Amino acid sequence: MKEHQDVSNISNGNGNIFNPWEQITWYRPDEIERRSMEIIRSELGNRILDHDNEPVILRAIHTSADFDYADNLFFTPDVVKNSIQAIKDGVHIVTDTRMAWSGISRKTVAKMGGEVHCFMSDPDVAAEAKERDSTRATVCMDRGVALQEQLKKPVIFAIGNAPTALIRLAEVMANSDFRPCLIVAAPVGFVNVEEAKELIVESGCPAIVARGRKGGSNIAAAICNALIYKASGRI
Numbered sequence: 001m002k003e004h005q006d007v008s009n010i011s012n013g014n015g016n017i018f019n020p021w022e023q024i025t026w027y028r029p030d031e032i033e034r035r036s037m038e039i040i041r042s043e044l045g046n047r048i049l050d051h052d053n054e055p056v057i058l059r060a061i062h063t064s065a066d067f068d069y070a071d072n073l074f075f076t077p078d079v080v081k082n083s084i085q086a087i088k089d090g091v092h093i094v095t096d097t098r099m100a101w102s103g104i105s106r107k108t109v110a111k112m113g114g115e116v117h118c119f120m121s122d123p124d125v126a127a128e129a130k131e132r133d134s135t136r137a138t139v140c141m142d143r144g145v146a147l148q149e150q151l152k153k154p155v156i157f158a159i160g161n162a163p164t165a166l167i168r169l170a171e172v173m174a175n176s177d178f179r180p181c182l183i184v185a186a187p188v189g190f191v192n193v194e195e196a197k198e199l200i201v202e203s204g205c206p207a208i209v210a211r212g213r214k215g216g217s218n219i220a221a222a223i224c225n226a227l228i229y230k231a232s233g234r235i
Contacts, residue, residue: 052080060210072214076206087112091181094116096137100224125140137164138167144180148178156181159220160215160219173205185200
């Protein structure tokens, strides 16, 4: 390893002077995640998490470094256990962003017979949304609903960006017997975000919901990956 260049001692903002090079501990790549989880568990202190839900909560915190996810994740009964079994059985996952699609462990899903889909980049989605005076997210959710009908088995919807995607799913469920395997409701933002998430909570559909304004495509992917890793035996 190359010698690091000399740096002056600096203040951390609290009046403490330190040299950052002296604070760094070098870990092998395979050790970094393990050490991160140790730190998370340590900072949670004596907090007791639900046994089934714990891997999802830890993965959300690990992805964001935000301990609020220990409190703001809502789980319907048995949703983690049932979703893990669905993944083992080859469930398909529909996302609302390419970022979430990219972040989900697609190879692991494929090994178990499933597939991860994102219709946002389909060339005709924007045209259909314009024709319907709607959003691309709404059109993509309709395609996800159609995919479930085609597969003849429930799919997982992982939503990390568009509250309109959740609103559309809530509309479809309110007006039909459509029920997905799971809705991961984790869009981030200020407009219609909290309201859209509460629609999913109230729907009674199997769901993991990041209540409040927080969330994002990275959180939606992290929640899915926690379930996928558990299903594959990685954790």
